[in-house]
Amino acid sequence: MSFTLKPGKYIITSVLSNNGIGRYSREDMSLLPKNIYHLTSDQKPAVWDVNMSGDGYILTANGPGRSGHAACIDDKLFAVLLDFPAPDRWRIIPSGSDGPGCYVIAQTTGRSGWVVEGNADDLTQIVLKPLLMTPSEPPHYPPFQVFKFTRVDRA
Numbered sequence: 001m002s003f004t005l006k007p008g009k010y011i012i013t014s015v016l017s018n019n020g021i022g023r024y025s026r027e028d029m030s031l032l033p034k035n036i037y038h039l040t041s042d043q044k045p046a047v048w049d050v051n052m053s054g055d056g057y058i059l060t061a062n063g064p065g066r067s068g069h070a071a072c073i074d075d076k077l078f079a080v081l082l083d084f085p086a087p088d089r090w091r092i093i094p095s096g097s098d099g100p101g102c103y104v105i106a107q108t109t110g111r112s113g114w115v116v117e118g119n120a121d122d123l124t125q126i127v128l129k130p131l132l133m134t135p136s137e138p139p140h141y142p143p144f145q146v147f148k149f150t151r152v153d154r155a
Helices: none
Strands: 008-014 047-053 056-061 068-073 076-080 090-094 102-107 112-115 127-130 147-151
Touching: none
Parallel strands: none
Antiparallel strands: 008 047, 008 147, 047 056, 056 068, 056 090, 068 076, 076 127, 090 102, 102 112, 102 147, 112 127
């Protein structure tokens, strides 16, 4: 199955809860990396810039200040507002059994991917853990590691 995600602007939501993934609306104004959260249902989801780069995608989280590229730091997901560390590249893999627009987001350099931990309506930081899947075709992934991409920049 080859459903390539086209570059553009997207809202990313968790299949587990249908809640948005993004930066918290109230964060400090420093240039330190900002946490990327599984937001609560009352939080407005972020708009993400999705761009192809080499063997993967660069995902940029828009927030209350500067935009920042998604990067893994100590197995947690952050928006990095400066040029260092360099943007992580991500594989965006169709989940197969969750419907159109549903993907697993994995590192291009390993077997870990984005995971929502906690209850469906908790504000929790996205973590990176080894991805779980069934040995079926197409593989089935648990809902806490599947994300829906909804395009928002089409005319």
